[in-house]
Amino acid sequence: MANTAAEPRNRPIHVLIAGLLHPGLMQRLEGTYATSRLWEQSDSRAFLAEHGARFEVLATSGAIGADKMLIESLPNLELIASVGVGVDPIDLKTARNRGVAVTNTPNVLNGCVADAALGLLLGVARRIAEADRFVRAGDWATEKFPLGTKVGGKLCGIIGMGGIGREIASRVVACGMRVAYHGPTPKSDLPYEYYGSIIDLARAADVLVLSLPGGGKTRHIVDPRVLEALGPHGILINVARGSVVDEDALVSALANGEIAGAGLDVFENEPHVPPSLIALKNVLLTPHIGSGTKETREAMAHLVLDNIGALARGLPLISPV
Numbered sequence: 265m266a267n268t269a270a271e272p273r274n275r276p277i278h279v280l281i282a283g284l285l286h287p288g289l290m291q292r293l294e295g296t297y298a299t300s301r302l303w304e305q306s307d308s309r310a311f312l313a314e315h316g317a318r319f320e321v322l323a324t325s326g327a328i329g330a331d332k333m334l335i336e337s338l339p340n341l342e343l344i345a346s347v348g349v350g351v352d353p354i355d356l357k358t359a360r361n362r363g364v365a366v367t368n369t370p371n372v373l374n375g376c377v378a379d380a381a382l383g384l385l386l387g388v389a390r391r392i393a394e395a396d397r398f399v400r401a402g403d404w405a406t407e408k409f410p411l412g413t414k415v416g417g418k419l420c421g422i423i424g425m426g427g428i429g430r431e432i433a434s435r436v437v438a439c440g441m442r443v444a445y446h447g448p449t450p451k452s453d454l455p456y457e458y459y460g461s462i463i464d465l466a467r468a469a470d471v472l473v474l475s476l477p478g479g480g481k482t483r484h485i486v487d488p489r490v491l492e493a494l495g496p497h498g499i500l501i502n503v504a505r506g507s508v509v510d511e512d513a514l515v516s517a518l519a520n521g522e523i524a525g526a527g528l529d530v531f532e533n534e535p536h537v538p539p540s541l542i543a544l545k546n547v548l549l550t551p552h553i554g555s556g557t558k559e560t561r562e563a564m565a566h567l568v569l570d571n572i573g574a575l576a577r578g579l580p581l582i583s584p585v
């Protein structure tokens with residue numbers, strides 16, 4: 265059957281997969297396109313020198329990224345299709361200079377990342393992991409479990425009021441919290457108080473939740489001064505990127521009681537979590553599971569495939585960065 269304008273023809277696409285992506289996505293990428301697995305090559309530089317010109321698409325993730333060297337080794341690259349909303353480990357400048365489009369997977373993960381933030385917030389305030397360990401250890405028969413902290417009526421300060429921040433706000437409001445936020449600009453459609461200064465927001469907040477993009481501009485935005493402003497009753501929740509927090513300063517603030525506790529899904533050097541952080545009782549640690557539900561990872565995979573499919577058909581990309 266002849267192609268119509270409404271059904272553009274698929275052209276053959278070669279996809280270089282930068283690292284191990286989630287199994288459903290791997291399966292569909294490898295079942296649909298001519299693919300190669302970069303990370304399995306014994307000499308990736310030699311592989312790129314010999315075969316780099318073959319690939320129009322690089323499939324990667326917010327964890328794996330794409331550096332200058334990789335992008336420059338792919339002379340016919342048209343699209344970097346990344347899993348995840350965060351694109352901080354992708355060299356966007358090099359991609360732009362080379363005319364390479366970048367897509368990510370925004371919005372589909374907002375609800376699940378916000379759920380993870382709420383789980384950490386309640387988990388720290390109500391000491392849920394600690395309470396679980398207490399019951400399992402058989403301590404209930406002989407001891408009283410220490411009291412937690414009520415979240416209702418407290419102020420939740422959110423740094424980064426994008427799609428994820430908004431979902432976090434509506435969840436904490438449902439728990440009776442008040443919301444204030446910081447970001448590059450105030451959002452006229454939101455009823456929450458805007459703070460231009462992170463320090464002022466940290467000083468006002470009982471809980472500070474981080475849901476802002478990572479990268480050079482936001483590196484160590486939570487520094488010793490912000491932690492000091494959050495204060496001895498304050499709780500820090502991070503579902504953004506480890507890079508946004510000065511982790512050494514956080515460990516010392518937690519150890520010295522300068523803040524009350526922290527719930528962390530992301531770390532500066534994943535998957536390595538400093539033993540000094542693991543040793544602390546007043547922290548709840550999860551292994552970067554923000555978007556990690558079957559449903560959301562499936563939706564993220566679909567978006568990656570739809571973007572590559574759009575390129576193959578000559579259609580506009582669905583979620584360009």
Ligand code: 8YV
Nearest residue numbers: 325326327347348349350555
């Ligand atoms: C992903 C994330 O797990 O969306 C993001 O930026 O951090 C997570 O949802 C990560 O990108 C790896 O795929």
